[in-house]
Amino acid sequence: MANGQGGPEIERLIGLLAKLPGLGPRSARRAALDLIKKRDRLMRPLAQALMDAANHITECENCGNLDACSPCNICAAPGRDQALICVVQDVSDLWAMERAAAFRGTYHVLGGTLSAIEGIRPEDLNIARLITRASRDGVSEIILAMNATVDGQTTAHYITDQLSGTGVSVSRLAHGVPVGGELDYLDDGTISAAMKSRRPF
């Protein structure tokens, strides 16, 4: 009863909920009470879903995506173009690409970016496997979809260098004005990039 929160069971639940990104101690308490109120509708199903995911989700041996099978459902899908590989930093970026539904090739998840400050080296990322895939699978194009940050672009340059011997063409996502974006709110770099890459109307 150190914090007066209904015994060790609830204290422990709140402590664990508070470790989730986006939940602090206050929202963890609110979530715990809400869960107890919705015991059969939410609490037990969530416990079960967590256990199921912990037991079944694995990293795809081919691309690094998370799925219940390896190779993952994207790598194994017959409708996917195996000649195209879109390289992303994290699984969340893969999900974002899939939500946009603008790509029907396969992916390669690096698991982060190179970072001198955080000491992340090429061998810490899923890069060697990408080079192997690029040399082997009849791959025609590798699309680099890293974030437009310094670390993301450093990683893109490194991968381009590594791929130079394979003969595979390497592209990157276009820079420009976001759809629905207002010029007045955009940074100078984006406006410059959009101007440089302007297209006939």
Add this chain to the structure above:
Amino acid sequence: MANGQGGPEIERLIGLLAKLPGLGPRSARRAALDLIKKRDRLMRPLAQALMDAANHITECENCGNLDACSPCNICAAPGRDQALICVVQDVSDLWAMERAAAFRGTYHVLGGTLSAIEGIRPEDLNIARLITRASRDGVSEIILAMNATVDGQTTAHYITDQLSGTGVSVSRLAHGVPVGGELDYLDDGTISAAMKSRRPF
């Protein structure tokens, strides 16, 4: 793969996480990935904690608090003054009182407030049991600690009426300037209340 989120296991987990108060779809996705990364440190323990709480947490038959036993650890504690009952709206308010450690009596959790708009009547709240406790237990004082809202104060008036036959004295929390509060940011009602209840210095 409707939203491209790694198969039904992850989709289901994200869907349930998104139902927690404080987590939207985006933060639920982030939480799911974080949980998968911390499978043994966070994901399995959280599943276990949820299941434990779902199986063991119950409402105290005496006061309405949530605990693994009934009567709860506060009602059963020998050091607690059974003559004092602090009436709160919800368990979260009980927790807040306990964190402040300013009260060593017992509690009574109403489970909400009367509300004409939401159609919450006295019989929907844990009020009858409070009247029984007040008449029976050698109770000397009932402290009404409802929120300082219209519904909270309506509920406080209703309970005071119901308790009028019992001879138990009824008090409420003081209104005034919050500790650390700046006058300039306070509403007029609070300043008026603080002025009316001023104390010798």
